[in-house]
Amino acid sequence: MTTYILRRLTQSIPQLFIISVILFTLMQAFGDPIATLGARTPPRPEDKERLRRQLGLDQPAYMQYFTWLIGNDWQKIDMDGDGVPETSGKRKGILRGDWGNSLVTRRPVLEMISQRLPNTLILMVTAELIIIILSLVIGLYSALRPYSLFDNIVTGLSFVGYSMPVFWLALMLMYIFAVNFRKWGLPYLPTVGMFDPAVGKTPGQLIQHMILPVTTLAIISIAGYSRFVRSSVLEVLSQDYVRTARAKGVRTIYVVLRHALPNAALPFITLIGLDIPFLMAGAVVTERIFAWPGMGRLFIDHTARADFPVLMGILMLISIAVVIFQIITDVVYSFVDPRIRLE
Amino acid sequence: MADTASTALPEETIAKPASSAPLSPLKIGVRRFRRHRMAMFGLVLLILLMLYISFGSFASQGYCTPIKQNLSGEAWANCNDTHLKLKPPSSAHIFGTDVIGRDIFARTIYGGQISLLIGISAALVEVILGALIGSLAAYYGGWVDSALMRFTEAMLNIPSLFLLIIGAHFFSGGLPTFHIFGRELTGSVILIILIIGATSWMYLARIVRANVLSLRERDYVSASRALGASDSRIIFLHLLPNTIAPLIVSATLGVANAILSEAYVSFLGLGVQGATATWGNMLDGAYQYLDSAPWLWFFPGTLILLTVLGINFVGDGLRDALDPYSTKHL
Numbered sequence: 001m002t003t004y005i006l007r008r009l010t011q012s013i014p015q016l017f018i019i020s021v022i023l024f025t026l027m028q029a030f031g032d033p034i035a036t037l038g039a040r041t042p043p044r045p046e047d048k049e050r051l052r053r054q055l056g057l058d059q060p061a062y063m064q065y066f067t068w069l070i071g072n073d074w075q076k077i078d079m080d081g082d083g084v085p086e087t088s089g090k091r092k093g094i095l096r097g098d099w100g101n102s103l104v105t106r107r108p109v110l111e112m113i114s115q116r117l118p119n120t121l122i123l124m125v126t127a128e129l130i131i132i133i134l135s136l137v138i139g140l141y142s143a144l145r146p147y148s149l150f151d152n153i154v155t156g157l158s159f160v161g162y163s164m165p166v167f168w169l170a171l172m173l174m175y176i177f178a179v180n181f182r183k184w185g186l187p188y189l190p191t192v193g194m195f196d197p198a199v200g201k202t203p204g205q206l207i208q209h210m211i212l213p214v215t216t217l218a219i220i221s222i223a224g225y226s227r228f229v230r231s232s233v234l235e236v237l238s239q240d241y242v243r244t245a246r247a248k249g250v251r252t253i254y255v256v257l258r259h260a261l262p263n264a265a266l267p268f269i270t271l272i273g274l275d276i277p278f279l280m281a282g283a284v285v286t287e288r289i290f291a292w293p294g295m296g297r298l299f300i301d302h303t304a305r306a307d308f309p310v311l312m313g314i315l316m317l318i319s320i321a322v323v324i325f326q327i328i329t330d331v332v333y334s335f336v337d338p339r340i341r342l343e
Numbered sequence: 344m345a346d347t348a349s350t351a352l353p354e355e356t357i358a359k360p361a362s363s364a365p366l367s368p369l370k371i372g373v374r375r376f377r378r379h380r381m382a383m384f385g386l387v388l389l390i391l392l393m394l395y396i397s398f399g400s401f402a403s404q405g406y407c408t409p410i411k412q413n414l415s416g417e418a419w420a421n422c423n424d425t426h427l428k429l430k431p432p433s434s435a436h437i438f439g440t441d442v443i444g445r446d447i448f449a450r451t452i453y454g455g456q457i458s459l460l461i462g463i464s465a466a467l468v469e470v471i472l473g474a475l476i477g478s479l480a481a482y483y484g485g486w487v488d489s490a491l492m493r494f495t496e497a498m499l500n501i502p503s504l505f506l507l508i509i510g511a512h513f514f515s516g517g518l519p520t521f522h523i524f525g526r527e528l529t530g531s532v533i534l535i536i537l538i539i540g541a542t543s544w545m546y547l548a549r550i551v552r553a554n555v556l557s558l559r560e561r562d563y564v565s566a567s568r569a570l571g572a573s574d575s576r577i578i579f580l581h582l583l584p585n586t587i588a589p590l591i592v593s594a595t596l597g598v599a600n601a602i603l604s605e606a607y608v609s610f611l612g613l614g615v616q617g618a619t620a621t622w623g624n625m626l627d628g629a630y631q632y633l634d635s636a637p638w639l640w641f642f643p644g645t646l647i648l649l650t651v652l653g654i655n656f657v658g659d660g661l662r663d664a665l666d667p668y669s670t671k672h673l
Binding site: 014015018019022023026027155156159160162163164165166167168171174175178179191277278280284285288289299300303311314315318319322323 | 502505599613634640
């Protein structure tokens with residue numbers, strides 16, 4: 001098992017390299033971050049030139065990539081533009097844990113991300129738990145009564161949920177539960193942010209603020225997932241071993257929980273494992289609408305300013321998460337299904 | 344699934360005794376599709392939406408106060424009367440007006456045309472890229488396969504919404520304006536099409552690759568190679584037509600995804616720029632008027648939902664209808 005995990009990790013290194021090259025190439029096309037620099041008085045051309053040199057933006061793209069990757073602390077850089085390299089480089093490169101500094105705030109990228117990451121995670125983990133539980137329950141119930149009224153309604157609704165643009169659902173929920181409930185004098189839900197500044201950072205506030213974004217995320221995903229659970233349970237229920245169990249007179253609840261569910265859970269685990277990192281990405285729109293101070297909003301805000309170290313950081317973090325979750329999924333798979341052996 | 348076969352099949356075999364001529368795959372597909380209730384519902388929904396965005400343009404006209412003229416067509420959709428900004432739905436503007444006083448009803452019609460254009464073209468780009476990359480990788484194998492598949496995996500590992508946002512952002516600005524079918528299109532329409540297409544081909548490429556891998560070992564491929572057929576002839580005339588089912592299904596669902604992607608990017612303010620309306624960019628900034636002007640986001644958002652829903656229903660029906668191993672609804 002350990003060798004398997006180690007081998008998978010080694011295999012993922014070239015993959016992450018390819019990803020980083022693709023991303024860095026895309027970042028280059030962003031244009032000059034200094035050009036979009038705003039100030040009360042427009043900076044002079046020579047100031048811009050100096051800034052470019054200080055940030056290393058005067059270097060060719062491939063040099064910038066290597067600086068980002070392995071750093072430049074063994075080199076001398078020409079800071080004052082006289083053609084003589086005199087200042088020693090300070091960057092260590094991402095391979096040695098230096099994710100670079102934001103071009104906008106000048107703060108370390110890793111620090112900026114780690115400030116926002118918990119906010120995104122609390123939203124995602126809650127949503128994911130609700131999604132897993134509800135889609136299992138709904139999918140299982142539909143599979144046990146296929147083509148019943150409940151099943152048909154759920155099928156219809158899940159298509160609607162699956163087709164719904166996230167923002168439309170979010171706006172509808174906000175309109176009903178925040179705007180109209182307030183109008184009607186009912187207890188209404190807050191729409192933006194994580195805390196009400198007037199009340200302070202209490203857990204109760206956090207939960208209240210989480211209800212709408214979590215519901216939005218959950219509805220969209222449950223729609224697809226419950227269908228998936230339904231079809232895999234239906235498939236398992238038609239297997240011979242289920243028929244044998246039933247013929248032996250095993251109680252239905254036992255057949256479902258002991259035989260059908262574990263087998264049907266296998267593809268579901270794969271789906272969840274591979275989707276979790278993407279859920280993080282999918283929260284971009286949700287975070288934007290609900291003004292949730294998470295990583296998605298950090299990304300959007302810094303896209304507008306061509307702040308590529310931050311963007312690279314966020315994207316690499318998600319790519320690493322994707323790769324790690326792929327490995328975790330395979331390992332969990334081998335625990336759940338004894339037929340699978342990881343060599 | 345199993346129990347439909349057991350309950351539905353007998354009565355159908357009674358109703359339709361074995362016909363004399365064997366059915367062609369196309370006929371089987373059409374028959375299965377027509378029996379698929381949700382797919383037919385989706386088709387009707389899409390036809391209604393098509394009628395709305397095509398014939399609706401005859402109903403979109405009015406008196407544009409600022410330039411003191413009666414306007415119709417897209418000019419009316421772009422007529423902005425700031426005295427009428429953010430007016431709720433009324434008899435003159437049945438869907439209300441937007442932040443600079445344009446008629447939302449007219450804009451949903453012309454925006455719908457552009458959104459559908461974006462959806463269909465982006466799906467085409469997706470299918471072309473996916474089919475090409477998948478079939479080349481599988482047909483040539485070796486290092487071509489490894490290189491293309493590593494690239495595909497890398498692209499799959501980057502969430503496509505991020506790719507879309509980056510793509511939409513850095514190409515924005517300074518684009519020429521095109522004239523197609525008498526419509527004026529800003530360059531960003533073409534750009535969005537290319538970006539959405541370029542960020543969505545990966546799954547299709549993997550499906551096509553898997554199919555072609557098994558197809559290229561078939562006898563008819565060896566036969567045509569022995570007859571001296573060129574690689575491109577084998578790929579485009581023999582291999583790809585035999586993997587048409589996933590291509591059609593992906594293309595259909597791709598239209599829905601592209602319309603959604605366009606809406607997301609536009610919603611984040613990075614979509615189609617300028618006066619050209621799309622369902623997506625009508626939503627740009629609309630959430631600031633959540634309570635004061637819900638009609639701003641309700642109508643374009645609902646139209647997106649209905650279109651995507653219709654396409655997904657049809658796509659699901661096509662998937663069932665074109666599955667050669669399915670015995671359902673035969």
